Amino acid sequence: MENIYDLVIIGSGPAGVSAALTARHRGKSALIVATSPEDSALWKAEHVDNYPGFHNAAGAEIVTALVKHAEASGVEFMRGRALAAADMGGVFGVSVGADFVQGRSLVLACGLNRAKPFPGEAEYLGRGVSYCATCDGMLYRGRRVAVVGLSAEAPEEAEYLRQIGCEVEYFDSDRARKYAVKGAERVTALTAGGVDYACECVFIFRAGLDPAALMPGLATGGGHILVGADMSASIPGIYAAGDVAGAPYQAAKAVGEGCVAGLAACKYVESKIKEEK
Ligand SMILES: Cc1cc2nc3c(=O)[nH]c(=O)nc-3n(C[C@H](O)[C@H](O)[C@H](O)COP(=O)(O)OP(=O)(O)OC[C@H]3O[C@@H](n4cnc5c(N)ncnc54)[C@H](O)[C@@H]3O)c2cc1C
Structure with a gap:
């Protein structure tokens, strides 16, 4: 046991x-x-x-x-x-x-x-929003993903996603303060500071x-x-x-x-x- x-x-x-x-x-x-x-x-x-x-x-x-x-x-x-x-x-x-x-x-x-959830975050959870690189990273090998890094462990998690072959765009509070997740059936983009980044998954790493x-x-x-x-x-x-x-x-x-x-x-x-x- x-x-x-x-x-x-x-x-x-x-x-x-x-x-x-x-x-x-x-x-x-x-x-x-x-x-x-x-x-x-x-x-x-x-x-x-x-x-x-x-x-x-x-x-x-x-x-x-x-x-x-x-x-x-x-x-x-x-x-x-x-x-x-x-x-x-x-x-x-x-x-x-x-x-x-x-x-x-x-x-x-x-x-x-x-932290308040970003607009669209709860709506697309499990449909292109993820909190876990180890759990979901493999699903996005060879695909564009956005990482919103708001915790100490986030850069390490983004590096892991790169290593397994995801095309990672990294965002943190220096790069933008306002985020939103956009999509249709599934996630299609992360809006960061008013600019859309097309991607299939948004990984969000917060401490809490x-x-x-x-x-x-x-x-x-x-x-x-x-x-x-x-x-x-x-x-x-x-x-x-x-x-x-x-x-x-x-x-x-x-x-x-x-x-x-x-x-x-x-x-x-x-x-x-x-x-x-
Ligand atoms: C800038 C600043 C200055 C402060 N100055 C003082 C001061 O002078 N004196 C004072 O008494 N207090 C001060 N505080 C407040 C004090 O820091 C907090 O009251 C105290 O840290 C609360 O302790 P905690 O254990 O409840 O939470 P925290 O210390 O915040 O610890 C939370 C823990 O939970 C972990 N965690 C959260 N979610 C998850 C999850 N889903 N999975 C795994 N781990 C998770 C985090 O990694 C962290 O280890 C200050 C706070 C700040 C922000």
């Missing part, structure tokens, strides 16, 4: 690391699925002076220390973008690019999703993903996942912590919530194991 982790945690920012560390200290296995550490909001903070224990530190320094601490505590990491999660009856499955991982509980610590799209059926409000006092979300076994669970958007608050979510997830897993016996 494939490995089933006690906790699968999405996000390696302060909230995700804190949840994972808490789980390890309760003797539970924990897998963090995350894109690059550079995609944590905290990485972008030049000076942080209100995070206990770090006086006038760069955000990147704090994120690096958090990730190192988790690694030293036996937290496992998988680098990649979680694309979808599903309740499979007692176990949660998470698609990470072309891979698949399973957890008895799920902690969503994926930060604030500041709308939590409602990640886990359909999860109660959300105002762009946040709705949680109870123990950070439990509306689906039993799922917890949320940090910016994704609401303001104030502060690293110390994210760490605190990660701890609460981690403890609650451990309790949930223990009760499930008892039930199974």
Whole structure:
């Protein structure tokens, strides 16, 4: 049987690391699925002076220390973008690019999703809009594709598409700020800064993903996942912590919530194991 982790945690920012560390200290296995550490909001903070224990530190320094601490505590990491999660009856499955991982509980610590979908993006999802080079790249070998790169991993993903033979045109926030996807039955073009680039697929790489799209059926409000006092979300076994669970958007608050979510997830897993016996 494939490995089933006690906790699968999405996000390696302060909230995700804190949840994972808490789980390890309760003797539970924990897998963090995350894109690059550079995609944590905290990485972008030049000076942080209100995070206990770090006086006038760069955000990147704090994120690096958090990730190192988790690694030293036996937290496992998988680098990649979680694309979808599903309740499979007692176990949660998470698609990470072309891979698949399973957890008895799920902690969503994926930060604030500041991005609005581009016009046409949702409409053409699966019909020429893709979030995954590994999953869909081969379908477009020898064809023109556009890559909108808005995450740290995007240049690497574009390079992969080139290597397998796609004709790649790369766009990022330096090149255009306004994008739209155009098509008929399927995608026919990406509009970037008012200019159309004809292509058969638009790969969009953002750090975050709308939590409602990640886990359909999860109660959300105002762009946040709705949680109870123990950070439990509306689906039993799922917890949320940090910016994704609401303001104030502060690293110390994210760490605190990660701890609460981690403890609650451990309790949930223990009760499930008892039930199974
Ligand atoms: C410029 C700036 C300055 C700031 N300054 C301060 C400050 O001085 N003090 C302070 O306390 N706070 C500050 N903040 C806020 C602080 O950075 C956030 O509150 C904190 O990082 C929230 O932690 P988090 O773990 O919830 O989310 P994040 O740190 O944003 O981490 C989210 C994680 O989720 C991952 N992720 C998201 N979606 C997916 C997916 N689908 N698949 C895989 N991985 C995914 C990302 O890769 C990342 O690892 C600042 C933020 C910014 C932007």
